[in-house]
Every structure is written in structure tokens, then in C-alpha cells.
Amino acid sequence: MRFDLNASRFADTDVRADAWAVIGADRALRWHELAEQAHVWVAQARAHGFAADVPVIVRGHKEAGFLVAMAGALLLGAPFVPVDTIYPDERMRRIASALSAQTYFDAQGGRFVSLNAQGGRPETGAAQGSASPASAPQALREKNLAYVLFTSGTTGEPKGVQIGRESVAALADWMAADFALGDVPVFLNQAPFSFDLSMYEVFGTLTLGGTVVLASRALTAQGATFLATLARHAVTTWVSTPSFAQQQLLNPQFSQDGLPTLGTFLFCGEVLPVALARQLRQRFPAARLINTYGPTEATVATTWIVVDDAVLAHHARLPIGYAKRDAEVFVDEGELCIAGAHVMRGYLNRADLNAARMFIHDGQRAFRTGDLGAVDGGGLLFCHGRIDDQIKMGGYRIELMEIDAALRALPGAASAASVPLRRPDGSVARIVGFVATGNDDGRLPDALHDWKMLLAARLPSYMIPSELLACRSLPVSVNFKIDRAQLAQDYRDVHLKAQRQHNA
Numbered sequence: 001m002r003f004d005l006n007a008s009r010f011a012d013t014d015v016r017a018d019a020w021a022v023i024g025a026d027r028a029l030r031w032h033e034l035a036e037q038a039h040v041w042v043a044q045a046r047a048h049g050f051a052a053d054v055p056v057i058v059r060g061h062k063e064a065g066f067l068v069a070m071a072g073a074l075l076l077g078a079p080f081v082p083v084d085t086i087y088p089d090e091r092m093r094r095i096a097s098a099l100s101a102q103t104y105f106d107a108q109g110g111r112f113v114s115l116n117a118q119g120g121r122p123e124t125g126a127a128q129g130s131a132s133p134a135s136a137p138q139a140l141r142e143k144n145l146a147y148v149l150f151t152s153g154t155t156g157e158p159k160g161v162q163i164g165r166e167s168v169a170a171l172a173d174w175m176a177a178d179f180a181l182g183d184v185p186v187f188l189n190q191a192p193f194s195f196d197l198s199m200y201e202v203f204g205t206l207t208l209g210g211t212v213v214l215a216s217r218a219l220t221a222q223g224a225t226f227l228a229t230l231a232r233h234a235v236t237t238w239v240s241t242p243s244f245a246q247q248q249l250l251n252p253q254f255s256q257d258g259l260p261t262l263g264t265f266l267f268c269g270e271v272l273p274v275a276l277a278r279q280l281r282q283r284f285p286a287a288r289l290i291n292t293y294g295p296t297e298a299t300v301a302t303t304w305i306v307v308d309d310a311v312l313a314h315h316a317r318l319p320i321g322y323a324k325r326d327a328e329v330f331v332d333e334g335e336l337c338i339a340g341a342h343v344m345r346g347y348l349n350r351a352d353l354n355a356a357r358m359f360i361h362d363g364q365r366a367f368r369t370g371d372l373g374a375v376d377g378g379g380l381l382f383c384h385g386r387i388d389d390q391i392k393m394g395g396y397r398i399e400l401m402e403i404d405a406a407l408r409a410l411p412g413a414a415s416a417a418s419v420p421l422r423r424p425d426g427s428v429a430r431i432v433g434f435v436a437t438g439n440d441d442g443r444l445p446d447a448l449h450d451w452k453m454l455l456a457a458r459l460p461s462y463m464i465p466s467e468l469l470a471c472r473s474l475p476v477s478v479n480f481k482i483d484r485a486q487l488a489q490d491y492r493d494v495h496l497k498a499q500r501q502h503n504a
């Protein structure tokens, strides 16, 4: 059995209907159960006023019901908006407000929940069964979207990337045609559904008729149990950021012997370091490594390359490969640009950003990525980092300006800046925050005693700086922007001095 994206329905319903479709953190569902429950979900969603083109927020973390809701939304023609519980209530409220949403689906509780108008906190116990919403949820201007995914935004507000159904159909076609994942792939899914990397497994499983194993944060934190779970379900396709795979290498059980069915590592989201690729080739001699690249704005990934021994022998820094079928990638004034049906329809309600980043190229939607790129004579593409202040840390996409905005909202902060501290290879090890308080002594004022807690109300944990430092004022560069490089240097100087004093 599988999900037919073009017809928006379950297809081949008598084929392997008893096979597992989803192994959730809470329960497992066979394909016929997934289909039955998705239809029930559609009826419930309709009772809450949801319909085609009306976005539906799905909140949770790795429950089987999350997949039920996504499949149900595809049946209904309602774009789903995945929000992992890693996002605090405040961020959820901002997302709901951008969508004018008053109700969301709670995958943990398996029910629709209304958001109260002021605080945006869920009203627990509300809206069981059929309900009459205060006002019907609103349809989006863009029609036939598959999902809307919110990523970090420079203004401090997350921005909604609108992905059309034609774009996910292109993703599924590409996976089926080029990835050689076998007849019934069993995917590892561990990235939160609010990150588009996880859409590989969602659409891969649904359209290829495979199985997806949803690994919760609690499970992945227990190395041995996590790997035993993957082995028990005979996972064939590993999907993660390179950072996540790097963590697993600490466990000696993470090897082909422990996971004999694992045939493919599918990476995306950040640089795949050569050293990691080499280690994985050694531990998993029978597995293929696929490095893919692309922003959320172009439906998960746009370029790809199988990283074999020949590729590793030729490159000190891995290429991002070649454009996928039906996509075009080119370098314009040093910036990677992407064109094709898989490019988003635009950011939700952000005409300014759409005008700056989107354009038409040979009749196709096109997007300026903000990535520095290069292409060789054979069309092999390379990504050399960012033009702007967007970073990746541990695989997470972060706009430093979003952290700045949260820091500026702290009591007594006249201005503020976040600064990434990089390892020698350029990857970000951690972020430190600076607040200008007007004081010279560098000590945080009492009002900032609980700064981590204050930030956690607004930012997901991976965006919270590991340290906060006070300063009189922040240095500015020639173009009057806060000089993050100078702050990073100041930080290193202060620590070096402290270390020298300690050693003396």
C-alpha cells in the first residue's frame, strides 16, 4: 500500500496492507490502520472547520498520530504545519498568529485543541470531538500547498515557507527514480518534523509504501536501546544531519554488524565532513553515503552525490553534487540559485522577502539561497558557506538576528548580539550572547539572573546561547552593523587572558 500524491488518496490498498507503516514513539500502525485513522482524522478536522487550503498545525513529537495527521491533511488538501514540542509555547503562538489559526491538532493527545486568543496557550480539555469554532479557520491565499514549514527568521519572527503539492511530488519522484532505496525502505526518522529534512522520510514512506521508525529524543539519547530498536525494525535507510551521525560514532555498536540491513545514509542540512564520511565508510562498508544539499525553501534538497571512495580520494572538502532531475542550480555573482517546480511558492505574508529572494528563471520559480557557491566545468557544485548571518549548529538552522531580537527583549538590555564560536573547520561549536547594559564591570545585572529561563520562553533550546556576557556597548563595523567578528575576538582574548592568569 502507498499514498498517491497526485490522486491525494491511498493506493494499492490490497498490497501489503498488514505491513508496518509507522513505528511511533507511542504505538505502531499497519498500513491499513494508517489509512483508516487518516480518514477518521479528516472527519474530525472537518468538524473543526478545516477544509482544503486551510492550514492545520500539528504539534507533537514522534507520535504515530503525527503521521496520521499529515496523511489526513494530504487527503483533505489542507496544508499541514508541523511544530515539534521542541518549540516553546510562545513560538507556537507566533506561528498560529501568522496563520490566523485558533485550533491545532495535538498529536500527543490525539485531539484538536483550541488556542485562546490572548496568551496563545493551549486550553486543555477543550474542543473534544465535534466543535463549533469561534470563527472558521481561514484558507491561505496560496492554493494546493502540501505543507508550511516555519524556519528561523531575521526579524525575530519565524517565517513560513509554503511548499506546493507539485514540489513534494517532485521530491517523491526523485527519491523513487534515483535513490535506489529498495522496494520497501525502512526509514529512520529522528529530526523533528518542524525541520524539512524529516520530509524525506514522510514522503518517502508514504509514496514508496515503506515503513518509518520515529525515534524520539528520549530514545536517541539512549545509544544502545536506540540502535537495538533500529536493528529490530531492520532499518534500511538512515536519514539525518551529519552532526547526528557524528554523535552516534561514539558508540562502537554503531556499525554494519549491529545494523546489517542498513544500506543507505541520506544526509542533508549541513556540510558533510570528509572525516565523518571516511569513518562511516569504514564502519558500514556495505552502505552508500548520499550527500544532498538544499534549503527548506526548495523542498528538502536540490543537489546530490553518492560519496564513494573515488569522491573521497578527490576532494578535501566534499562537493554538494549535481542538480537533481528537473531542477536547475547556477551561480549568480557567487550565490547559489535554484530553479524548478520544487522551489517554494513564497514565504507566508512576506512580500518583502519574496521580492528580494524569489524570481523567475526560464519560466520556473527560482530562489536565491544566500549560500556562496561554485561550479566546476562538469557541473559539479560546491557550497562555501553563507553570505548572511544564518548559521548551522548541530544541524539546526539558526538566524543569529532571531537570537539578537530575543536578547534585546531581556530586561535592561540596551542592545544585544549573539556570536557563533567556530571550530578550526568552520563549524559552529556554540553561541555566546552579549548584552549592552551600560556597565563596565562585565557582570550581569540582577534582573538578568534568570536569563536562560527568560529566553527559553521564546526560543527553542538549541538557539539559547551557552553563556551571556554584559558589556558597556557593542562594537559596530564600518557599515554600522554590530561587529560579531570583533565580539568573537574579544571573547577569545578575555578567555585567553583568564587562562594565562590561571596557569601563572
Ligand code: AMP
Residues within 6 Å of the ligand: 151, 196, 197, 267, 268, 269, 270, 271, 272, 291, 292, 293, 294, 295, 296, 297, 300, 320, 369, 371, 383, 385, 386, 392, 396, 397
Ligand atoms: P535548511 O533549510 O535547514 O535545510 O538549511 C539549508 C542550508 O543548510 C543551506 O542553505 C546551506 O547553507 C546548508 N546546507 C544544507 N545542506 C548542505 C550540504 N550538504 N552541504 C553544505 N551545506 C548545506
